Amino acid sequence: MTQQEFLSEDHFLLTDFVGQRFYQVEINTGKIWGTFRPNAFSTALAVDPENKKVFWSDYLRKEIRSSYLNGSQATTLITTGPEHAGRLAVDSVTGNIFYSAFNRAKGNHTRSYIAVVSADGQSRRMIVFGLNSPRAVALHPGQGVIFWSDYGPRPVIERANMDGSQRVPIISTDITQPNGIAIDLKTNQLFWVDGVRHTIERCSFHGMDRQKLLHDPFAQPMQIVLYGDKLYYTGWNKRGIIVMDKADGGNRRYLMESAIFAELSDFVVVWSNMQEKVTNMCSENNGGCSSFCLPTPSGRTCACTDRVLLQTDDRTCIGDLLPALSASSPEPKTDSSDKTGKIVIIAASISAGVVVVVVSIVLVVAIVTLRRWRASLPEVAVGYSPHTSRSTVTSSSANPSTTDDIRTNIPSVSVSSPMSVLNRSPCRTQPANQRADLSYLTPCFSNEYASPDEYYNDDDAKLD
Known part of the structure; x- marks a missing residue:
């Protein structure tokens, strides 16, 4: 497929985990267009609207890969090590990619986390540690906050600043498997789907005003996308995209459904005019930071690749990787x-x-x-x-009833040993x-x- 053949109007980009293929779906008509094959069991997608690039996770290879929207110049961005890369989200201001990674290694100990990687893959920094099974990730660069879901033994949806500071849970009750989340940048609301409860709910950014929009007992919802006044979702057991009104969950119907899909794991919206321009402290000259510029509600934090120290000017990252000295989570250097x-x-x-x-x-x-x-x-x-502990010796002649064999001429010795x-x-x-x-x-x-x-x-x- 050439760059000209890729859809120019608003559309969805889907990944079929089992089919190992991406698809384009027109938002208005539901018409399906094929795209390139990533040759990967991809669990997640993210789009960089500024550079018209797509990022996806490779579950088996434990990689995050990227290419242009038409599939050209595909390359491995990073290898996530022993952890499996989960969901992805692109910061539209800096181009940095935030992702979840999970690995239940060494018994019950977990090494799961949220990290950020630069668009060129040269720098990476873990920002949130101690997670169990993180999955969905959503960003609000304008406010400098990040949301993520965790479906571990204690399911939760949490929020933190994009530098990892001020982490707080916002939904921790009546939740089982929060597979997908989405945020409404205009109303400051969070939406999520629960694959076990078969529900779609929403709340404020602080967890207040919680409301259930839908209970679909025949679906195992996996991902959710907001577009205009509509809400779209799909599930592991659904071979299509379902649409409904964002306000109240009404007018629910299939946007499209096809037997060509095996298992849809994620989808994102690709806008013709891309996203509304968001600005923050990182918009100009990367916020003056030499490496990561991570927006926060009060400004921005300059940060370095893991184990590289931030210099005294709180902007510059210079030096080689340092050995891991502390058992505590790294914090922004201020x-x-x-x-x-x-x-x-x-x-x-x-x-x-x-x-x-x-x-x-x-x-x-x-x-x-x-x-x-x-x-x-x-x-x-x-x-x-x-x-008191003399040895007593008894010969065979002293006991006429003893059997006459080879042992007859050997005395029987009984010793009361002091080792007792x-x-x-x-x-x-x-x-x-x-x-x-x-x-x-x-x-x-x-x-x-x-x-x-x-x-x-x-x-x-x-x-x-």
Whole structure:
């Protein structure tokens, strides 16, 4: 398909997860047009309206890829490491791509997060940690806020500033599987679909004025899109797009339905005039930031790639990657004295940890040595008296009933061993056939990490 063949009027762009193909759908008529094949099990789409580019996630390869809308110059933007890339959202002001990533690794420990990557893929920064199963992501660059859904054991929809600060939950009750979210930039309302409850609801940006618009018991809603005064949604078990009134959920109908679809996982709207122009502190000269300019309600935060320090001017990122020192989540750098204080605290924490480990090792060695010494003592060392513990010898001649075999000429010896005294000691609790094994004296230390910064000390979890 050439650039001229791509639809110029307003349309939807859909991804078929199983069919591994993108489709265009005219918004007014529902007519379906084929596009290029990404050759990927794509779970998410996002469009850069300024540069007419499309981004998608590759579930199996754990990548985020990009190309022009006609499929030309397809390339891998980033590899997300051990995490699967989830949903995507493009900041229309800076062109940065925000995405969710999830991975339930090492038992019940989760390494899921929300991150931002530059349009060229050269810089990446994690902004929110400690998530369970994040999925949908939505941005309001004008207000500098980001929304996301998490369908883990405690389902929730949360909001934070686009630099990751001031994270707060806004919907945490009567919610099970929030698969898709969308925001109305004009009314400041949040819409979401619940795949288990089969509902579509909305509320304010602060979680107030909650209202249920639809209960569709025959759908497992997956994604939701707002366009004009209409609301559009699709689901895992729906082979099409359903449209209804945004105000009250009325006039519900199929925009289109086709058997060519296998499993629609995501769709976005592509406008002919793209989006209404949004401005913020990052609009001019990237807000004066050398790397990431992340808008906030009160202005903007300059930020660097993970493990690169922001310089004292709070604008410039210069230097090589630093080793991960802290177990706390990284925060926007705002003051040079604050950076120095954090480094001192980190160094003190490391020193204390080293002391604890050394003392523990010394104690373990001492206990093991003492145990081995006690076990090697001669039998006369504990309560042994030749007068009370004499050996008694009984020959076969003393017992005429003894069977006459090869053992007849061997005396039977019965010894009351002083080691029985040791065995009655509360310190000797193991069976006799295991006394030589002192491994039970060694305490168990768990080195499984529980914070995002420690990814960088795990070779399997390093991000490229």
